[in-house]
Amino acid sequence: MKWRKEDLEKYVQAKEYIDTILLPIIPFQLADDAESEKHAFQQEVMGIFGSEIEQELSGRVMLIPSYYYLKEGNKEVEVQRLNDWIAEAKDQPFQHIILLTFDATWKKYEKELDGNLLWLPGLHGADIRTKETQGIIRDQVKQLTEIIRSYWQ
């Protein structure tokens, strides 16, 4: 399910079946030109990952709007805000909260987060329109759905 009207209508009917939140967390900054190109690209790739995983597991997973934060911002504050998002979801009750990120700095704060952090190695200098990149993404999506399914067991 995605955060859109027609899916939400279905979700309200079938709440007991949908117990997993997928939350992409995405850094944003404009100060460093080279870096911002990289971050914009990662944002695009994250969009693809999110929607592909959602498509595979749409009957049990809700892909909610991405969480954006300043790349050089204070992580302690972000952890606090993220935990507020997670608490909102857990109230519903969603049982599994999965955070997707390309940003390795989150690894340090993993223990303070109330959800499961999945860090993905970034794709650098790739072109998302080529067959090879699509193949890589498809393969990674397959492995990610395996991991998410393992949380359900």
Place this chain on the structure above:
Amino acid sequence: MSEEKKQQVSRRQFLNYTLMGVGGFMAAGLLISPVRMAIDPVLKSGEGGGLANVGIAVDEITNEPTRIDWSVDQVDGWYESQVSRSAWVFKDENDEIVAFSPVCKHLGCVVSWEGSEKYPNEFFCPCHDGRYYKNGVNVPGTPPLTPLDEYEMEIKDGMLFLGDPKPHREA
């Protein structure tokens, strides 16, 4: 003199011919759209009517369901996009090719063939343990209530072409 007169076109004749000509054009103009509509199916291009070549030859299809991915262009309101589609393709016991949509009829997850070790020879949905027999019919007592959808298909030049998913033939 009288011979010559006969060969000339009289005013009356000239007007008759002109009226017939103009009337004929008007009649043709009126007829052309219904006729075009009537023969339209014949004029449809031979593209297989929206079916896409999914890149697998008929000889490659076995009795074991194989997942095939392809993409189609789709215009939906103001979004024009490439939509990826998948199918489980195999030959059934009558040697007929079958292409099932992998979308679970419960809540829309993607099912896989023998996706669970506990249930061999069945399609399995990882989300809520929905199951389908090899013929696409849902296993009673599992969440899905209808069989898997089947793709429209056509075989041309030994290649498999798939269209839109349609309800299962037994549904």
